[in-house]
Amino acid sequence: MRKTDGVHRRLTVAALLALLALVGCASTHAPPVDPHNIILFIGDGMGVSHVTAARVESGSLNMERLTTGGFLATHAVGSFVTDSAASGTAIATGESTVNGAISVSPAGAPLKTVLEYAEENGMATGLAVTCSITHATPAVFVAHVPDRSDDVLIAEHIAAGGVDVLFGGGLGYFLPASALGSLRKDDRNLIYEMEGEMTIVRTEEEFNELLGRDRSDGERVAGLFYRAHPPVEYERAPSLARLTAGALDILAGDEDGFFLMVEGSQIDWAGHENNSDWIIAETLDFDAAVGIGMDFAERDGRTLVVVTSDHETGGYAVLDGSVAEHRVSRTGFTTGGHSASMVPLLAYGPGSSHLGGIHDNTFLGNALIEHVRSVAR
Ligand SMILES: [Zn+2]
Incomplete structure (x- = not known):
């Protein structure tokens, strides 16, 4: 024994x-499961056909560099077809809500967002978009408002929100009624209120100067380049890709990591117009920004990149063309609004592997919140 x-x-x-x-x-x-940084790309209104058409015309996409994929279902509370406010809220907070609601519950209670969790965890935060910064998709990350059309109130929430980098349009909502170009009815000057804490740039020249000079540690920047919405893709300056590069340049200096949301806002508007050429141009413009994010993530090795959409717009279908000639020749639309079709979900980097598959959009919000709460330092 x-x-x-x-x-x-x-x-x-x-x-x-x-x-x-x-x-x-x-x-x-x-490999580490939790990322140090997160870049979330949202192609507003970008369904599978939008990606298909852009890929045929360009031959290849930066989106192909993401290594995990799936679909998100987008239904809202009480609405089979969602709007950008409800679906954005689901992605930003992990909670479903009603159409029109900006990160509040159907009863109007504020829902904490991934960006707010990131701030709480000491991470730097940023929003870069091709619409007014007060529009639904950027708003859901920092504002809590029952009505998405209340740009004036959303601007006040953004000005008080502590986001480190704000790039987009909508300057008029931050200017007092007495100022030229104001879109407010009161005398609050949100630019003045922010200027103590944030460097404000309004032109491409000022943007270039800002990126070319030494910045103080933790310098916060608001680039509001247009009074309301920026123009279409070929008239916009700086481009979304430049804004993304600038945001990464500023945010990457934070040793606690960062959360950046980049939106290709006007893919949706092109879908509402049932304009296939515009859809393709805006999707390629968005894809160029994705390329900047992927260049950063591939170099950095600690960055989770997610590319997705809030909903499909246009009921868009690609019906004929030539892959060899990079040409889409026949397309169709079934609506001037949104459809209920699922949208693409692509991911790359640490934390990406469990994002694959078919999920409700709230799944992505909860996964992102989990990551920023346990972000790798
Ligand atoms: Zn829309």
């Missing part, structure tokens, strides 16, 4: 050592 016991003990010790070696191996060599 004694001898057998000894063998037993030696075997048990050997097994334990082997197990410890395995565990040690796993913790030393497995």
Whole structure:
């Protein structure tokens, strides 16, 4: 018995050592699950056909560099077809709500957003968009307002929100009624209120100057380049890709990591217009920004990149063309509004592997919140 016991003990010790070696191996060599940084790209209104048409015309997309994929279902509370406010809220907070609601519950209670969790966890935060910064998709990350059309109130929430980088249009909502170009009816000057804390740039020249100079640690920047919405893709300056590069340049200086949301806002408007050429131009403009994000993530190795959409717009279908000639020749639309079709979900980097598959849009919001709450330092 004694001898057998000894063998037993030696075997048990050997097994334990082997197990410890395995565990040690796993913790030393497995890639980190939690990212240090997150870049979330939202192509507003971008369904599978929008991506298809852009890929045919360009030959390839930066979106193809993302390595995990799936679909998000987009239904809202009480509405089969969502709007950008409800679906944006789902992505920003992990909670479904009613159409029109900006990160509040159907009863009007504020819902905490991934950007707010990121701020709470010491991360730097940013929003870069091709619409007014007060529009639904950027608004859901920082404002809590029952009515998406209340741009004036949304601007006040944004001005008080503590976001480190704000790039887009909508300057008029931040200017007092007495100022040229104001879209407010009161005398609050949100630019003045923010200027103590934020560097404000209004032109491409000022934007370039800002990026070319040394900035103080933690310098916060608002680039509001247009009175309301920026113009279409070929008239916009700086481009969304430039805004993305600028935002990354500023945010990457934060040693606690960052959360950046980049929106291709006007893919949706092109879908509402049932304008296939405009859809393709805006989707490629968005894809160029995705390329900037992927260049950063591939270099950095600690950045989760997610590309998705809030809903499909246009009931858009690609019906004929030539892959060899990079040409889409026949398309169709089934609506001037949104459809209920699922939207693409693409991901790359640490934390991306469990995002694959088919999910409700709230799944993405909850996954992002989980990541920023346990972000790798
Ligand atoms: Zn829309």
